[in-house]
Amino acid sequence: MTLDRRSLIGAAGLALAAKGAVAAEPSAPAHAPAPPRDVTRTLARYVVGARFEDLPEAVRREGTRTFLNWVGVAIGGSHHETLDVAVSALKPFSGPPQAGLFGRPERFDIMNAAFLNGVSSHIFDYDDTHLKTVIHPAGPVASAILALTEMRPVSGADFLNALVLGVETECRIGNAVYPDHYDVGWHITGTAGVFGAAAAAGKLMGLSEQQMVWALGLAASQPVGLRESFGSMNKSFNPGRAAADGLFAAILAEKNFTSSDGMIEARRGWANTVSTKQDYREITEGLGSRYEAALNTYKPFACGIVMHPAIDAAIQLRNENRLTPDQIRGVALKVHPLVLELTGKTAPRTGLEGKFSITHAVAVALVEGAGGEKQFSDRAVRDPVVTDLRGKVAPVVTPGVRPEQVDLTITLADGRVLTRHIEHAIGSVENPMSDADLERKFVDLAEGILPEAQIRRVMALAWDIGRLKDAGEVARAGVQA
Amino acid sequence: MTLDRRSLIGAAGLALAAKGAVAAEPSAPAHAPAPPRDVTRTLARYVVGARFEDLPEAVRREGTRTFLNWVGVAIGGSHHETLDVAVSALKPFSGPPQAGLFGRPERFDIMNAAFLNGVSSHIFDYDDTHLKTVIHPAGPVASAILALTEMRPVSGADFLNALVLGVETECRIGNAVYPDHYDVGWHITGTAGVFGAAAAAGKLMGLSEQQMVWALGLAASQPVGLRESFGSMNKSFNPGRAAADGLFAAILAEKNFTSSDGMIEARRGWANTVSTKQDYREITEGLGSRYEAALNTYKPFACGIVMHPAIDAAIQLRNENRLTPDQIRGVALKVHPLVLELTGKTAPRTGLEGKFSITHAVAVALVEGAGGEKQFSDRAVRDPVVTDLRGKVAPVVTPGVRPEQVDLTITLADGRVLTRHIEHAIGSVENPMSDADLERKFVDLAEGILPEAQIRRVMALAWDIGRLKDAGEVARAGVQA
Known part of the structure; x- marks a missing residue:
């Protein structure tokens, strides 16, 4: 067996050598910048x-x-x-x-x-x-x-x-x-x-x-x-x-x-x-x-940020117009290519797969008015009302739409057309979740795990941490x- | 803030995308080899x-x-x-x-x-x-x-x-x-x-x-x-x-x-x-x-392997000739360049520095017949008999000597000259420590920590592990x- 530099001196030796305790290893190439100090x-x-x-x-x-x-x-x-x-x-x-x-x-x-x-x-x-x-x-x-x-x-x-x-x-x-x-x-x-x-x-x-x-x-x-x-x-x-x-x-x-x-x-x-x-x-x-x-x-929604503008738009139109699923004839989305590249799944079978389906995310947001963990559960992706609506959601890659934007258009059964443009979705640096949004998210996550009074108390203490x-x-x- | 691919989908999304759950990321360059399977x-x-x-x-x-x-x-x-x-x-x-x-x-x-x-x-x-x-x-x-x-x-x-x-x-x-x-x-x-x-x-x-x-x-x-x-x-x-x-x-x-x-x-x-x-x-x-x-x-010796051939030669000649320090007039070593590059310290002040001094290692080996942790202690590098002998050890880089080799020559006060060539030091794959060597190392390490009878018992159990x-x-x- 041929010995090389490493096995000859042992690891500790090479280290001490590098630190100058003994003749050092060949120095770094001449083009290397001076090492940073004291970081x-x-x-x-x-x-x-x-x-x-x-x-x-x-x-x-x-x-x-x-x-x-x-x-x-x-x-x-x-x-x-x-x-x-x-x-x-x-x-x-x-x-x-x-x-x-x-x-x-x-x-x-x-x-x-x-x-x-x-x-x-x-x-x-x-x-x-x-x-x-x-x-x-x-x-x-x-x-x-x-x-x-x-x-x-x-x-x-x-x-x-x-x-x-x-x-x-x-x-x-x-x-x-x-x-x-x-x-x-x-x-x-x-x-x-x-x-x-x-x-x-x-x-x-x-x-x-x-x-x-x-x-x-x-x-x-x-x-x-x-x-x-x-x-x-x-x-x-x-x-x-x-x-x-x-x-x-x-x-x-x-x-x-x-x-x-x-x-x-x-x-x-x-x-x-x-x-x-x-x-x-x-x-x-x-x-x-x-x-x-x-x-x-x-995150206001329990999925990748790429889907957040569309979910945000869907919830806004749903709530402002008190929409119910049966009113909706079709949903058109103008999106950046990444949205379909990353979340183009059209028939998710599990909650986790639902996190990679823009059509599911929009459909469930319209039905339930939210995009939390419950909306990306196995229950949600199998809900017949949601799956029915999912088939009516049509995302289209559109030049000029940036990843953080979306244009969402809902055509209603009565012929009305609702549209919403999102420039920065809720949860972005430019459009942060409000304290009230954070509270709703907190409660949604804690419900069913801790009693309601305890949820309120923990939340109050967390706000008061300082x-x-x-x-x-x-x-x-x-x-x- | 501009969003990029990573922040848009979230880490989990990219992972699932990469696993093919959704449209994948751009694939690896064409020249990349096929990924290994099932390692x-x-x-x-x-x-x-x-x-x-x-x-x-x-x-x-x-x-x-x-x-x-x-x-x-x-x-x-x-x-x-x-x-x-x-x-x-x-x-x-x-x-x-x-x-x-x-x-x-x-x-x-x-x-x-x-x-x-x-x-x-x-x-x-x-x-x-x-x-x-x-x-x-x-x-x-x-x-x-x-x-x-x-x-x-x-x-x-x-x-x-x-x-x-x-x-x-x-x-x-x-x-x-x-x-x-x-x-x-x-x-x-x-x-x-x-x-x-x-x-x-x-x-x-x-x-x-x-x-x-x-x-x-x-x-x-x-x-x-x-x-x-x-x-x-x-x-x-x-x-x-x-x-x-x-x-x-x-x-x-x-x-x-x-x-x-x-x-x-x-x-x-x-x-x-x-x-x-x-x-x-x-x-x-x-x-x-x-x-x-x-x-x-x-390791038979508690230092980098680069010094092992010289220590091995020194101990062999010492033991075979029952040498005492006062008999020794000079020690000449023919070594590979790495020996001086890595262990060229001539005046070590601490035991740790002694591990990077070929002259100390040879001197203490001749005095004490060993190269264990005790021979690389602060005590050992300050021992006057050792430091005196250290000054008589002369390593010379010699073409043709490989790193795992050494030629050691001791000139005695009475004029005799002793030499030893090492091809593979003790502890190498080619010249492994014997079971008896391992026992001596074990005892040397455990002495002063456990009672002697207990050391023997632990060692016997370890030999018997199977x-x-x-x-x-x-x-x-x-x-x-």
Whole structure:
């Protein structure tokens, strides 16, 4: 067997060699740019120092909406088979009953609770979205710190600050490597999310700057999730595991478990290893003045955003005209080509397939006035009234219609013609869901899982998160009795 | 904000689109080879079906040696600061005391125990090496299954079979992506190791073929470790976390937590995401006839392999001639250029720096007749007898000397000249450590941590692993009272 450089010195040796402890490996090619400096440390310093008082009001507000939306989707997913399986698998290994699960009676140690709430909140793919990176920010971050908060009480203001800083961390790191990192196959919510969880948990633990550097380094060592897993339970696994892994990183760093100082930006660090693009300015520039957390969005409809303009238009015309299915003779849609490319299924057989059928989405929106998880259930796609109407929906690819637009025309049996143009669907950055919309979504998700009075109480506490004396109150209020 | 394909459909949508549930994304370029089929499933089927009875005797023997060496290094690292920190950090979150730690009194749930034993076994970088990939195979695999075995007793034969299959799994997957995967920055022991842990744990759990496919898929979702972490505690973190993550994957899969069916080979699966090279034949060809596990090697000396030929020669001449330091006038070494490039430090100040000093390594070997962890301690590099002799060691780069060779010449005060040529150092595939060598290494590592009688007992049980009625006996015998 011929020995090569790697086997000869051993991994530790190559590392020390690269660090200059001994004669180094041949240096990088001459055309390579100078390595970026102190990216991890700059981010760590910001997270450690940032105060709730410094957060602009708009960022606090969006952080609160992010939190409320996450609580709703976590309750909504809590009795899905995915969570039943995970709970039963992990029960025998859990530590002390430190933290609860939304919508369920079981208690787990905080790392398992972070995992399970993180899984639950992503099951319907109905959580928040940072559209620039398609990161779902709340799952990894909120799941980690709410569990932690149950064990080590903190004020709601500190909690909200940590939530925003965690979202900031993951979305900025995501920006630095998107789209190459996502295109090659990573589920960016899990890979960037673990940094967000570590940063937010480390913030609440009061880590020093050096400890935060190590926490981010241990987070970098645990990227979670591949896109190939989409369509299986493994997809929801990813934000949950990112939450638990980030928490694990912070817990070790708090006791001075060391990592390297430049794990994000070093030559053989995270960004170079997981992406062909690295724009470190996205991480270090404008910290404390520009907030990615302010760009978070929430889905009004439980399906891909490509169908949202059409559903929005359908619901508007239905409600304004009090339409009933029997009144409708035909529905014409002018759409961008992507709509048919991605959601062109005409005969969906399951709720999940319904999420990829623009004709189903419009039909069920006209019948039920909504596009929630219930409208993408097996029940809904088999409803004879819906399937009948589905056959009357005719989407037509039309030049000049942008992806975020739609033109919807309904011809009624009495000859009237109703039209609606959508420029930006509800839920976009330009046309965000109102607080009342978020409440309706929350209630819709929680109904049938928690009693109505409890739903109202959890929602009120979530809205009030920034003012609570003890943030853990939300967790305790959201469990099943 | 302009929407793009990703934000429009949402991640789940793109996945289903890619799976053909709806009109697919633009297909891969015409020059791309046809995607490999059933790699994950072929491997899963093999692991599920393989029996201890089918293992060649040589493979059983190497598996036993792998296990014994791992127990020794895990005991050896058990009181290092790295482990003290990790134990104190994780204690508050541990589940029931299901499994012990080598060399320590604490008990943890099996996932935390797997992590901690995995960390411990890598601290000195003195564990086993699969030279083709520089994977350290035992850490992730043995740590996972020995913990599991304490909770769910299995025979030693089943244990040894699972250990071999886990090593086979990680080394074959490593072969498929090495060297590109390692060169870009991954710590391959952690990234491939998690598959080994999942496969071995899943084997002992009796997973079905489909469950094993899912376990491998959940493993693929959790690659652990970047080379930038080398030189910090984070390096030992990696095999430990790989052990725990693989166990976590198997535990979920056992309850039918699903993943995708082709997570290793799919277009956006593991191999394409983490490497520019994919040779799937390394995974699927010759299963059950060619064993990577038979190629495992063990380090006789606690440093990079580049120094091993010189240390080997020095110890041979010392012992054969009963040399004492005062007899030695000078030591000349003919070496390959890599030796000085990687281990050219002439005045090491710490034990760790001593691992990168060929002059120290030869001097201490001549004084103490060994190259163990004790010879690379702060004490050893500061020993005046050693430092004095160090100044008399003269390595010279010599054309024609290959990296695995050395020519060592000692000139004595009485005028005699002793020479030794090494073709393959002890510990190489061609010149493996004998069982007696492994025993001496084991004892050297365990001395001062466990009482002598206990060391002998643990070692005897480890040698006997394939015949034990209950494999967990080794774990129970190796803890500190």
